[in-house]
Amino acid sequence: xxxxxxxxxxxxxxxxxxxxxxxxxxxxxxxxxxxxxxxxxxxxxxxxxxxxxxxxxxxxxxxxxxxxxxxxxxxxxxxxxxxxxxxxxxxxxxxxxxxxxxxxxxxxxxxxxx
Amino acid sequence: xxxxxxxxxxxxxxxxxxxxxxxxxxxxxxxxxxxxxxxxxxxxxxxxxxxxxxxxxxxxxxxxxxxxxxxxxxxxxxxxxxxxxxxxxxxxxxxxxxxxxxxxxxxxxxxx
Numbered sequence: 731x732x733x734x735x736x737x738x739x740x741x742x743x744x745x746x747x748x749x750x751x752x753x754x755x756x757x758x759x760x761x762x763x764x765x766x767x768x769x770x771x772x773x774x775x776x777x778x779x780x781x782x783x784x785x786x787x788x789x790x791x792x793x794x795x796x797x798x799x800x801x802x803x804x805x806x807x808x809x810x811x812x813x814x815x816x817x818x819x820x821x822x823x824x825x826x827x828x829x830x831x832x833x834x835x836x837x838x839x840x841x842x843x844x
Numbered sequence: 845x846x847x848x849x850x851x852x853x854x855x856x857x858x859x860x861x862x863x864x865x866x867x868x869x870x871x872x873x874x875x876x877x878x879x880x881x882x883x884x885x886x887x888x889x890x891x892x893x894x895x896x897x898x899x900x901x902x903x904x905x906x907x908x909x910x911x912x913x914x915x916x917x918x919x920x921x922x923x924x925x926x927x928x929x930x931x932x933x934x935x936x937x938x939x940x941x942x943x944x945x946x947x948x949x950x951x952x953x954x955x956x
Contacts, residue, residue, distance in 0.1 A: 761942060772933065772946045773888075822887060827942050831876055831895060833935075837887040 732757055732825050734836035742842045743813055750809045751839045753823035758803035761827070764796070767820040767838070776821075779806045813843045846871045850934055850947035858955050863921040865950045867934030872912050875937040879908055879919050882931045882949070891932075892919070896939070924954045 733756040743749050753762065764776040777787045777798055785798040800806045810817050820840050826833030847870040857863060867877070876895045880888040894901045894910040894917065901908050905922040921928055931951045935944040 763943070772948045773935075773944075774946075775943055778941065778943065820885075824888075824944075827875070827937070830893070832878060832890050832893045833937070833942070833944060834890060835880075835888040840885065 731830070731832075732759060732828055732834045734823060734825060734834055736821075736823060736836040736839050738839060739837065740840040740842075742844060745814055745843060747813055748809055748811045749813065749841060750807050751821055751823075751841075753806045753808070753836055755804045755825050759825040759828070760803070761825065762800060762806045763824045763826075763833070764798065764806075764808045765822045765824065765835075767822065769818070773822065776808070810841065813841075815843045817841065818843045846874075846936055846938065846945040848934060848936055848945050848947040850932075850950050852950060853948065854951045854953075856953040856955065857924055859924060859926060861924050861954075863919075863924050863928070863952060863954075865919040865921075865932050865934075865952070867917040867919070867947055869915045869917075869936045869945070871936075872915055873939055874912065875939040875942060877908075877910055877917050878935045878937065878944070879906075879917075880933040880935060882933060884931075888933065921952075924952075926954045926956045928952060929954050 737752045762779045765773040777785045779785045779800040820838040822838045824835045879891045892908040907920040931949045933949045934947040
């Protein structure tokens, strides 16, 4: 299994500002994913972040709004830029598939934009 | 595009009853299917994973089946306990890029 930590665990931010979320994994992994879970909704994939290549974004998500870095095989960041209240969500990173074929998720970052 | 549906959306049962959670998906070309548990305000805990070539997977009181041809999976939880109260999410992995497509979840309440 993989143990994943995220920072911060939660934050309250003002409209128009940016927040960078960090994701740290306890082992080297090739594939990392960033998801968003809006209040009362299920998870939606934002982008795939593989080390050594540019992140690939899903439809409806753009790099200017959600820039991602993947400097090595154990770390990634997601920035939520120019925030609005609609960005209030839980943001989760995941890794996988691992040797057990599973994907593992971090504890999430709960973001509230006022 | 893969669409994943979970029925029912919510379920309330007395302690000791067996739980049956359903998941359906539209594209049978999958890498695997994973069941997760999510407690309020928390991240996801992986419960069971079924590879595309498997029909069933068991862990303790949990049993998950997969019928890939009909696009269905069922999660059974035997002898439910109040601690089983949570939201259960079904996710299907794409065989090409391992991206997960999630259902909306089933929120389970087990009454003591």
